[in-house]
Amino acid sequence: MGTSLNVKQALEKQGFKVTxxxxxxxxxxxxxxxxxxxxxxxxxxxxxxxxxxxxxxxRQKTKGYLVPIDAPDANxxxxxxxxxxxxxxxxxxxxxLMEAKHALFVFDSCFSGTIFKQRSQANFTNAYIRDVMNKPxxxxxxxxxxxxxxxxxxxxxxLFIRGLxxxxxxxxxxxxxxxxxxxxxxxxxxxxxKTQTPQxxxxxxxxxxxxxxxxxxxxxxxxxxxxxxxxxxxxxIERSQTKPKPESKTEAIIIExxxxxxxxxxxxxxxxxSLPQLLADKRWSxxxxxxxxxxxxxxxxxxxxxxxxxxxxxxxxxxxxxIDDLWRKYSNEKxxxxxxxxxxxxxxxxxxxxxxxxxxxTKFAKRLGWYQNNQWISVNNSxxxxxxxxxxxxxxxxxxxxxxxxxxxxxxxxxDPAAIWGSPGTMLAEKLQQCPI
Numbered sequence: 001m002g003t004s005l006n007v008k009q010a011l012e013k014q015g016f017k018v019t020x021x022x023x024x025x026x027x028x029x030x031x032x033x034x035x036x037x038x039x040x041x042x043x044x045x046x047x048x049x050x051x052x053x054x055x056x057x058x059r060q061k062t063k064g065y066l067v068p069i070d071a072p073d074a075n076x077x078x079x080x081x082x083x084x085x086x087x088x089x090x091x092x093x094x095x096x097l098m099e100a101k102h103a104l105f106v107f108d109s110c111f112s113g114t115i116f117k118q119r120s121q122a123n124f125t126n127a128y129i130r131d132v133m134n135k136p137x138x139x140x141x142x143x144x145x146x147x148x149x150x151x152x153x154x155x156x157x158x159l160f161i162r163g164l165x166x167x168x169x170x171x172x173x174x175x176x177x178x179x180x181x182x183x184x185x186x187x188x189x190x191x192x193x194k195t196q197t198p199q200x201x202x203x204x205x206x207x208x209x210x211x212x213x214x215x216x217x218x219x220x221x222x223x224x225x226x227x228x229x230x231x232x233x234x235x236x237i238e239r240s241q242t243k244p245k246p247e248s249k250t251e252a253i254i255i256e257x258x259x260x261x262x263x264x265x266x267x268x269x270x271x272x273x274s275l276p277q278l279l280a281d282k283r284w285s286x287x288x289x290x291x292x293x294x295x296x297x298x299x300x301x302x303x304x305x306x307x308x309x310x311x312x313x314x315x316x317x318x319x320x321x322x323i324d325d326l327w328r329k330y331s332n333e334k335x336x337x338x339x340x341x342x343x344x345x346x347x348x349x350x351x352x353x354x355x356x357x358x359x360x361x362t363k364f365a366k367r368l369g370w371y372q373n374n375q376w377i378s379v380n381n382s383x384x385x386x387x388x389x390x391x392x393x394x395x396x397x398x399x400x401x402x403x404x405x406x407x408x409x410x411x412x413x414x415x416d417p418a419a420i421w422g423s424p425g426t427m428l429a430e431k432l433q434q435c436p437i
Contacts, residue, residue: 003157004254016252020256021254022257026070036251041099043249046101047102048100051108051252052107052109053108054067054109054256055109057074066085066091068257104178105140137211138205140201141198143198156196163180163184163185164215170184177214181215275287276330292391298319299314299315313431323336335389335391337432337437340368343368344432
């Protein structure tokens with residue numbers, strides 16, 4: 001991943017051996033940091049960097065958390081979030097228990113910074129560097145404070161790398177301290193984003209807040225003592241000693257999680273779309289409802305909500321033709337009354353009422369996909385795949401088009417073949433024969 005690779009390369013230039021963990025879940029996040037500390041945190045002269053790029057969260061104004069990829073939204077499932085997320089208090093506990101001389105924790109995320117002590121600007125002289133390299137420290141850098149938002153593309157990490165490579169060297173002595181990094185980020189991040197205020201400081205422990213981690217910048221120029229290899233920057237600077245103790249190591253772990261993008265809000269669907277609009281959007285089921293709404297509106301003389309045989313017989317041919325034209329146009333001749341009429345003639349060989357019965361109608365329904373696996377389709381499991389599937393005819397006890405989707409929602413009705421077909425349905429078939437569709 002881009003962030004972890006760039007930070008890894010920058011730290012390797014400083015002599016660090018780097019471990020990278022991408023997209024950990026809650027257990028992996030906790031275990032990877034704990035293992036890193038177990039392996040390297042209890043060796044006295046070690047210099048460590050723990051870098052996390054991902055989401056942070058603040059609860060109750062002061063409690064910060066690192067958010068793994070499997071953590072639910074804290075606002076929707078607080079209990080699940082707390083089980084998955086890693087509290088900063090645990091990080092602080094590990095930081096205090098460690099024996100390493102210098103540890104820098106960098107978080108490209110935003111959460112409350114009240115857990116660490118803000119550090120005042122130091123006088124970055126040669127004497128200062130000599131002094132702080134002898135003292136232990138637990139330093140913290142975060143991309144922002146509580147409730148601030150980190151942009152999808154980080155600006156904190158590129159600035160961190162630039163500072164590490166020498167731009168944060170305010171005294172131009174060839175070395176960059178953790179304190180200088182914090183000052184550099186706070187002064188420069190505002191040029192790229194107004195939504196973040198980097199926080200930096202030390203742990204609230206008088207035994208672990210006097211030192212300062214030191215990195216090699218560009219072209220070290222300290223004259224009072226010779227430049228040392230990166231692995232030796234954690235030791236007291238003495239002219240007579242240039243080799244670190246064998247157990248001294250510079251180790252780093254980088255943990256990066258993918259950004260959690262906000263779910264786009266669904267666009268509200270305009271209410272009461274016309275039949276052409278629904279068909280153009282290929283919203284077939286809604287178009288089916290609209291078709292019967294139009295037919296019932298025109299033919300339901302009794303205001304019953306459905307069509308009886310005599311009402312079907314009185315439907316205006318032009319209305320049926322117009323509806324059929326729309327269905328065939330927007331479905332590329334796949335749906336429509338005209339398509340159904342052709343299938344009906346093939347299965348019945350006549351449009352006559354006298355020749356219509358349940359057996360022949362079942363063949364017709366099978367061809368259209370209304371009758372599948374020895375049962376009639378229902379509203380909830382219909383899959384419009386076959387030609388002529390729409391518009392769906394539903395006849396129950398002499399009522400045509402009563403149900404919004406064309407067929408009954410009650411599964412018990414689907415077990416009664418006689419309930420599906422009746423004279424209004426055969427009347428519609430004959431009506432389609434009479435009209436020039």
